Amino acid sequence: MMGIVDGETEVRADDRDSAIEALHNAHYTPLVRLVTLMVGDLHLAEEIVQDGFLKVYAGWHRIRDPDRRISYLRSAVLNGARNRLARTRVADRFVPFWSPPEDTTAARVLATDRERALVAELRKLPRRQRECVALRFYLDLYESEIAETLGISPGSVKTHTHRALQTLAERVEQP
Amino acid sequence: MKLEDELRQVSRRYADSVTAEDVGWDAVVARRARRQQRRAIGSVVTLAVVLVAGTTTWIATGDNAEIQAADRSIDLLPDRPPPLTGTLYGLHIGNARCNKPPRETPAGPTETSFCPLQGVAALTLSDRRLSRLSGSEQYSDVGVSGAGEIFVGGDFGSAVPLEGADGDEQATPLFSSSTIAVARDGQTAWIAPEDGDGESVLWVSGAGSEPRVVLRSPTPLAAPAFGPDGSIAVLEFSFQPSKYTGLTVVSPQGRVESFDVEFRMHDNQWGFGAAMSWSSSGILAVSAAMGVHSPAPRETLLLDPATGAALGRIDGYYGQAWSPDGTGLLLARSTEDRRGTELAIGYGPELKEIERIETIDGHFSPRVWLPPQ
Numbered sequence: 001m002m003g004i005v006d007g008e009t010e011v012r013a014d015d016r017d018s019a020i021e022a023l024h025n026a027h028y029t030p031l032v033r034l035v036t037l038m039v040g041d042l043h044l045a046e047e048i049v050q051d052g053f054l055k056v057y058a059g060w061h062r063i064r065d066p067d068r069r070i071s072y073l074r075s076a077v078l079n080g081a082r083n084r085l086a087r088t089r090v091a092d093r094f095v096p097f098w099s100p101p102e103d104t105t106a107a108r109v110l111a112t113d114r115e116r117a118l119v120a121e122l123r124k125l126p127r128r129q130r131e132c133v134a135l136r137f138y139l140d141l142y143e144s145e146i147a148e149t150l151g152i153s154p155g156s157v158k159t160h161t162h163r164a165l166q167t168l169a170e171r172v173e174q175p
Numbered sequence: 176m177k178l179e180d181e182l183r184q185v186s187r188r189y190a191d192s193v194t195a196e197d198v199g200w201d202a203v204v205a206r207r208a209r210r211q212q213r214r215a216i217g218s219v220v221t222l223a224v225v226l227v228a229g230t231t232t233w234i235a236t237g238d239n240a241e242i243q244a245a246d247r248s249i250d251l252l253p254d255r256p257p258p259l260t261g262t263l264y265g266l267h268i269g270n271a272r273c274n275k276p277p278r279e280t281p282a283g284p285t286e287t288s289f290c291p292l293q294g295v296a297a298l299t300l301s302d303r304r305l306s307r308l309s310g311s312e313q314y315s316d317v318g319v320s321g322a323g324e325i326f327v328g329g330d331f332g333s334a335v336p337l338e339g340a341d342g343d344e345q346a347t348p349l350f351s352s353s354t355i356a357v358a359r360d361g362q363t364a365w366i367a368p369e370d371g372d373g374e375s376v377l378w379v380s381g382a383g384s385e386p387r388v389v390l391r392s393p394t395p396l397a398a399p400a401f402g403p404d405g406s407i408a409v410l411e412f413s414f415q416p417s418k419y420t421g422l423t424v425v426s427p428q429g430r431v432e433s434f435d436v437e438f439r440m441h442d443n444q445w446g447f448g449a450a451m452s453w454s455s456s457g458i459l460a461v462s463a464a465m466g467v468h469s470p471a472p473r474e475t476l477l478l479d480p481a482t483g484a485a486l487g488r489i490d491g492y493y494g495q496a497w498s499p500d501g502t503g504l505l506l507a508r509s510t511e512d513r514r515g516t517e518l519a520i521g522y523g524p525e526l527k528e529i530e531r532i533e534t535i536d537g538h539f540s541p542r543v544w545l546p547p548q
Contacts, residue, residue, distance in 0.1 A: 033190035109192040115185045122186070137179065138186040139310055169178055 016060050016112050023073060030139070036105065037083050038123060038134055048084060053075035074149045078131055103161065114172060121171045129164035132157050256522040256530060257498035263505060264319045265541040267296035267307065270514050295327060295337060296539060301547075303533055309337055317449070318357030319543040328355035328388045333378065333386065334363035354450055358401035359545070364389070366396045366409070377409055377425070389425050393519065396423070398451040398537055400459065408459055408480055410449055418461065419449060422483045434483020438463075439474065450494065450542065456501030458486060462493055475506065477526065487526055491521075494540035505541050510534055 028049060035045035054070065054074040056078060064073050110116045128150065135146045136157075143154045150157070176184075177518040261353045295308045295317045308325065316328035317337075325337040334355040347450065356364040359380040364376060377390040377399060391398070396414040397419070404427065411433070419438040425431050438461075443445035449463035473493040477486040493506035494516075503522040507527070510517055518532040 029193070033193045036193050037190040039187055046191075047450055106190055109188055110185065115188075116183065118185050124183075133182065133185065136192055137182040140183075165178055165182075168182070168500060 010102065016057065019066075019069070020053065020057055020060075023056070023069060027070060028053070031074070034134060034138060035077060035081050037119070037138055039084055040105070040119075040123065042105065044084060048080035049077050051080050068148070071145070071148045074135075075151070077112065078149070082131075084125055094100075115174045118168065121168055124171075125164050125167060128152070128156075129160045129167070132160040133164045133168075136161055198228055204412055219451035226320075235322065236509070248514075253502055253526075254519050254523050255502075256528070257500055259520070259532065261300055261499060261544060261546045263298040263300060263496055263541045263542045264317055264325065264545070265296060265298070265496070265507075266293055266314060266317055267305065267540075268293045270536040270537050295325065298539065298541070302428075302536075304533055305539070316354040317542050318355050318363065319545060320357050320361040321359035321545070322361065323545065323548060324357075326355060326357050328365060334365050336528065353400045355406065356399040356401050358405065359403075360405075362405070364399040364401065364407055377407065379407065379443060390423065390431065392423070394420075398449040398461065400451040400453045402453045402480060403455045403457070406480070408451060408453060410451060410461065416497060422459070422478060422480070424480050436478065436483050436485070438476065450540070452495060452497055452542070453480065453496035454501035454504075455499065456497075457481075458497075458501070459496065460504055462495050462497045466518065475504075489521060489526070489529070494542070496541040496544040498544055499546040505532075507541055509538065513547055 031043070031049045031052070032045050035048050036042050039045055039048070053076075056073050058073070062071050079132045086161070106119055110119065111117045122130060125133065130158055131150055132146055135149060137142075141149070143157045146157045147154045152160075211312070217547075292316060295314060296305055297308055298305045309327075314327045314329045318326045318334060319327070323510050326334040327337050328334050334357060335449075354366075362379055364375055364377060364379045375392045375396040376388055377392075377396055378386045379389045380386040389407060390409065390510065392411065396409045397412045398410045400408045402424075406424055406426050408422060408424045410419045411423060413420045419436070421433055421435050423431060423433045433463065449461055451459060451461045453459050457480065459480050460475055462473065462475045462477060466529075473491060474494050475489040475495050477488070479486055489504075489506065492506040492508045496505045498502070498505065498520075503520050506519045506521055506524060507516050508519075509515070515534045515536050517534050518539075519528075519530055521529045
């Protein structure tokens with residue numbers, strides 16, 4: 001039995017290890033980049049993505065439709081990123097001196113204060129807005145793909161993205 | 176340049192700076208997955224969380240905090256502290272260090288020196304013993320019924336019993352965590368954002384009954400608290416600016432009353448930062464940060480749930496729990512070296528008397544104080 005993994009790579013659906021390997025080859029690094037954008041820490045992002053792959057591996061038998069594996073993987077990874085951000089929030093609430101690791105990537109690759117502020121404010125958006133913006137503008141997913149990944153309607157994706165853009169426009173000063 | 180194009184450009188420049196050489200993972204996932212699979216029972220995979228139990232030390236300390244001017248005095252409370260008996264429940268974050276080697280980054284080697292391991296803990300006031308009950312980074316809040324049933328909030332979609340909460344993160348995979356409330360009779364309350372129209376919804380569930388919607392709000396709600404008569408109070412929150420703006424109280428009969436409140440406190444956690452509790456003597460205590468940048472000063476505001484009027488302010492404390500008789504407020508704040516928690520008791524006619532009790536290791540945020548069983 002054959003199945004499509006990511007639109008390009010065909011693997012045997014009953015060969016889980018091969019399929020996971022194909023998913024990894026196609027999506028591991030892009031997902032690490034996506035999560036790095038959201039949490040600001042490369043190594044933390046790697047841990048989150050690896051755990052996402054573990055969840056997909058463990059729940060393989062529940063993903064009957066091969067076309068949905070990448071959506072399931074993205075969901076698992078976004079859940080991981082959300083849990084880490086929630087943990088950061090709780091730590092920040094109860095441990096007044098604790099602060100997240102410094103974002104050295106922003107200092108290295110973003111040239112202006114406005115660009116750095118844009119990434120910082122992106123991370124402060126409410127979760128759904130943050131996820132919609134990252135999936136829309138970084139991964140260039142269609143609204144329907146974002147909706148499937150997040151388990152919400154395409155109309156909600158539009159609403160969250162619109163609100164996020166409004167908020168970012170208000171919070172980040174014009175150049 | 177349009178903001179959309181700018182976002183596209185900046186996010187790509189940022190994220191794509193991570194190259195394939197930066198990520199050091201190849202067959203690790205498969206190996207970990209196989210190992211994990213062997214350990215799994217049925218289809219459930221439980222990721223092990225190793226908890227390091229912190230040792231508890233107790234040190235008596237000095238200064239008192241200040242209660243600032245109040246709109247109306249609290250004249251109901253007796254001029255003596257409540258008996259320090261019973262059990263305090265709350266979240267505890269230990270001072271464990273990460274067991275991770277320094278790692279190479281483009282900016283040089285970095286070391287993660289502090290890992291906030293969090294969990295639910297109980298502090299027995301008679302012998303001042305702190306016990307870790309369960310630990311998970313998923314927990315964002317804890318509540319306890321009058322019968323001692325412990326519930327936790329987090330990524331669960333509702334308030335769930337502590338027993339069995341671990342490993343349940345996939346139950347409602349896309350839910351925002353928030354604070355929860357647990358009534359003496361075991362009813363639980365939580366807040367969920369709704370998709371589409373952006374409403375914030377307050378849910379309540381009785382023991383064994385289906386959850387029901389108690390309140391829908393176009394603005395975000397936060398920090399629910401049950402009153403002694405079964406009423407529920409929630410804070411209203413605004414993202415712009417990021418601060419609390421009001422108080423809404425829903426009676427058991429469903430009557431809704433909203434009050435504008437001049438909060439000094441902002442919220443550096445976008446609606447996650449406040450905790451509220453309602454005393455048996457009829458006073459609300461709200462603890463939150465007062466700035467949008469971390470670390471921010473903390474304060475506890477006392478409110479009259481009947482009018483929304485401010486009754487007093489206590490600076491510097493980030494956690495609180497009312498005594499079972501409602502005559503004292505247990506307060507918590509960080510020690511100067513930031514590795515411990517100072518516990519104090521506020522009492523007296525205007526809650527102006529504050530006596531330091533003890534200092535414990537790690538960060539303990541008290542939420543519920545139950546009398547001796």
